[in-house]
Amino acid sequence: MQERSWRSPAGAYALSPDIHVRAIWMVSPLTYHPLKDMDELIGAGYTTQMPIIPLPSRMEPCSGAFQLTADMVILADLPDRWNAAYLHDLLAAPTGFPLPVRAFDQAGKNAICLRVDPALASLGREGYRLAVSPEAVTVAAPETAGVFYGLQSLRQLLPVEVEERQPVSGVNWQVDCLVITDRPRFSWRGFMLDEGRHFQGKETVLRTLDLMALQKLNVFHWHLTEDQGWRIEIKKYPKLTGIGSRRAGTSNGFAGQAHDGIPHGGFYTQAEIREIVAYAAERHITIVPEVEMPGHALAALAAYPEFSCTGGPFEVATHFGIFPDIFCAGKESTFTFLQDVLNEVLELFPSPTIHIGGDEAPKKRWKACPDCRRRIREEGLRNEHELQVYFTNRIAAYLDSKGRRAMGWNEILQPGLARNAVVQFWVRGRAQMLQALRKDQRSMVMSTFMDAYLDHAYTLMPLSRAYRYEPVPKELDEKEAVSILGPEFPLWTEWVPDRMRLDYQAYPRLIAMAETAWTSRDRKDLGDFCRRLPRFLARLDRLGVRYAPLREVEPARIRQLFGIFSIARPQTKISG
Numbered sequence: 001m002q003e004r005s006w007r008s009p010a011g012a013y014a015l016s017p018d019i020h021v022r023a024i025w026m027v028s029p030l031t032y033h034p035l036k037d038m039d040e041l042i043g044a045g046y047t048t049q050m051p052i053i054p055l056p057s058r059m060e061p062c063s064g065a066f067q068l069t070a071d072m073v074i075l076a077d078l079p080d081r082w083n084a085a086y087l088h089d090l091l092a093a094p095t096g097f098p099l100p101v102r103a104f105d106q107a108g109k110n111a112i113c114l115r116v117d118p119a120l121a122s123l124g125r126e127g128y129r130l131a132v133s134p135e136a137v138t139v140a141a142p143e144t145a146g147v148f149y150g151l152q153s154l155r156q157l158l159p160v161e162v163e164e165r166q167p168v169s170g171v172n173w174q175v176d177c178l179v180i181t182d183r184p185r186f187s188w189r190g191f192m193l194d195e196g197r198h199f200q201g202k203e204t205v206l207r208t209l210d211l212m213a214l215q216k217l218n219v220f221h222w223h224l225t226e227d228q229g230w231r232i233e234i235k236k237y238p239k240l241t242g243i244g245s246r247r248a249g250t251s252n253g254f255a256g257q258a259h260d261g262i263p264h265g266g267f268y269t270q271a272e273i274r275e276i277v278a279y280a281a282e283r284h285i286t287i288v289p290e291v292e293m294p295g296h297a298l299a300a301l302a303a304y305p306e307f308s309c310t311g312g313p314f315e316v317a318t319h320f321g322i323f324p325d326i327f328c329a330g331k332e333s334t335f336t337f338l339q340d341v342l343n344e345v346l347e348l349f350p351s352p353t354i355h356i357g358g359d360e361a362p363k364k365r366w367k368a369c370p371d372c373r374r375r376i377r378e379e380g381l382r383n384e385h386e387l388q389v390y391f392t393n394r395i396a397a398y399l400d401s402k403g404r405r406a407m408g409w410n411e412i413l414q415p416g417l418a419r420n421a422v423v424q425f426w427v428r429g430r431a432q433m434l435q436a437l438r439k440d441q442r443s444m445v446m447s448t449f450m451d452a453y454l455d456h457a458y459t460l461m462p463l464s465r466a467y468r469y470e471p472v473p474k475e476l477d478e479k480e481a482v483s484i485l486g487p488e489f490p491l492w493t494e495w496v497p498d499r500m501r502l503d504y505q506a507y508p509r510l511i512a513m514a515e516t517a518w519t520s521r522d523r524k525d526l527g528d529f530c531r532r533l534p535r536f537l538a539r540l541d542r543l544g545v546r547y548a549p550l551r552e553v554e555p556a557r558i559r560q561l562f563g564i565f566s567i568a569r570p571q572t573k574i575s576g
């Protein structure tokens, strides 16, 4: 392996999230077997011939090589010019070659050919075929999404200097001949970013989308509202951002602690959101917005306390955790408000699925609220838990009437939940989850807390554990698992104030997770992945990604044993 220098995150992070000892999770680090050392796997040197992550379904090497030269053209037979323009921009900057885009020519020599080919329909809407011969490169797919993923594979076959955004001299722009036939395992390959706790801003979001595309991830779950901040402009309720997007400071801990007195805030205007949504769509990424309800709503209630049970007043939260004040499920005006908010959300986001949270909603206020008690009585509900089912179903029915479907964290998975609501499984309720998959064919996205949460310290979730995550529960056979849409990997940002920390938490683990999302189970191999990883990281170097150094991603066993003390979120403290 080539000698290279690893960078550490800034000194400010020398104290890792390990210091935030807040909750001990029921987990045994002894139930899995971490690697002794990363070097054990990558020390043999970089040997894999096909350096693509996620690993494609099928790769057949052929003899010879394709040489990219200045006199080549891009030939496109596509319903739109976007993929061709994307490829042109990708290659023209580092090579300095003009690479004009022309209409497809059957002869296709000295060219990179991009085609939509209905004959390849068996590859599905995201599959593709990439053929490299000495004369030409051909990317063909049944739909444009597949062409885009074929280009991402071609990008990884080219020298890593292709990621440079200015001409690089002395590079041999050569690709060994091969044929790749590829399609994803899951249709939902998600990454979630929480911007409620820390606002990151448009540039970081656009960059996140670019990096997702490189890893063939296709769902960006955008967590936009929280106790600590409301991040989306809603024109009908300007105080949501006027008041709700700013907090007075940030506490380096949970309840009862003083904050740092440094105001934190930020939100996306509707114009910015339109730009981001369009940018994602070009990269075949669906943005699923999340507007949390009924819990994690303190920022909204600080702006509009009349939609709470008590009437407030409230302040945007300055510390993290779970708060008792949530949206009142008894007042009709709450539903009018939420539907108005959703109307604007639906205008901005074409996603068929809209996330409404539903997690960590304490019932303390609902128990004491006369409006909520009247609702329970009038609707013939037994308790506050059934009131949350009523609440969820009412919002789900509203979304349904607009041609969308609701999605929520698995706390919403209660008897009587609307049939078409998608559940995101993260923690507890495993028996209900299995039953919902087996008996009801409930659509589900898998984000198992201990294996999928990128906010964990590396001591708790080393790279090997991230790679070994299997989204289909072992209790299920293939038929029973058919309604699992795919995995999603959340990054909560209580301890992620900026892009550098975001990079450190997400990479390289998200690369491993992307392989789980795309590559079939039987083709996954940790050792092979680790041999392909350094070249992928060399790409990230050029993209300016400050990933965690490999010597930190697989901590010594003894540190992993203490990883259980490093959970940064009080997941277990649901009160009421």
Ligand SMILES: [Zn+2]
Binding pocket: 308, 309, 327, 328, 329, 330, 331, 365, 366, 369, 370, 371, 372
């Ligand atoms: Zn109430």
